[in-house]
Amino acid sequence: MIRLRLPALFVFALLVAVGAASLPLRAQQDNGLPAGEGRDIVAVTCTQCHSITAVTQLREGRAAWRHQIYDMIERGAQVSPADIDVMVNYLATHFGPGIPFPGPTPVHITLPAGAGQTIVDSRCSLCHGIDRVVAVKRTHAQWTGIVNRMVYLGAPITPDQTKTVLDYLNANFGA
Numbered sequence: 001m002i003r004l005r006l007p008a009l010f011v012f013a014l015l016v017a018v019g020a021a022s023l024p025l026r027a028q029q030d031n032g033l034p035a036g037e038g039r040d041i042v043a044v045t046c047t048q049c050h051s052i053t054a055v056t057q058l059r060e061g062r063a064a065w066r067h068q069i070y071d072m073i074e075r076g077a078q079v080s081p082a083d084i085d086v087m088v089n090y091l092a093t094h095f096g097p098g099i100p101f102p103g104p105t106p107v108h109i110t111l112p113a114g115a116g117q118t119i120v121d122s123r124c125s126l127c128h129g130i131d132r133v134v135a136v137k138r139t140h141a142q143w144t145g146i147v148n149r150m151v152y153l154g155a156p157i158t159p160d161q162t163k164t165v166l167d168y169l170n171a172n173f174g175a
């Protein structure tokens with residue numbers, strides 16, 4: 001009996017030891033963030049005050065992510081200056097415009113014809129659904145503010161296109 005049991009116990013202990021040793025690795029892989037340089041810094045730094053979904057559900061360009069990090073530092077986030085660039089790079093690469101966003105696929109919306117239709121259709125759907133764009137009628141001032149904000153957030157439209165987009169939004173979704 002004893003001679004049979006000991007090897008079994010030994011194997012069991014070995015399995016437990018191997019399992020325990022691989023835990024930290026599993027915890028790292030399960031942080032839900034895509035692999036890449038900067039992932040673990042982001043995973044640790046950006047979950048001190050809120051869940052990581054604040055990051056993963058958002059889509060922003062490089063400059064906006066940089067400002068987001070500065071904003072979080074002002075709110076108390078502990079970020080080493082040397083880590084800022086690598087974090088910006090990680091966030092812009094994995095949570096930038098055009099990276100599929102979580103949640104249900106937005107309903108397809110056929111926009112009214114007109115100059116600007118193609119730009120709005122292709123550019124204003126990179127970070128959220130078009131449903132968000134057409135949901136509410138807005139004044140000229142509101143559209144101007146929103147479109148400027150979208151450009152700041154990283155919407156890839158040139159100043160010339162901005163005017164076309166504004167004319168289009170005011171004509172079709174103006175208050």
Ligand code: HEC
Binds near residue numbers: 045049075076077
């Ligand atoms: C010291 C606490 C703290 C840390 C650490 C922190 N945040 Fe925040 N974060 C906040 C607070 C507070 C808000 C809510 C701000 C608001 O509602 O205006 C917030 C909100 C956000 C939002 C949502 C903003 C929006 O427009 O919806 C994003 C994105 C975000 N944080 C990203 C980050 C990133 C990236 C990091 C890591 C660099 C980080 N946070 C670390 C405090 C923190």
Ligand code: HEC
Binds near residue numbers: 128
């Ligand atoms: C780089 C990513 C990005 C692109 C591209 C983008 N948006 Fe946004 N948009 C956001 C984010 C992030 C929010 C929510 C946070 C905010 O309002 O600051 C948002 C919110 C909105 C809202 C809701 C604002 C409100 O006050 O309720 C409207 C309307 C909107 N976008 C219109 C547009 C239009 C029009 C375009 C094309 C010109 C566009 N978006 C392109 C990121 C983007």
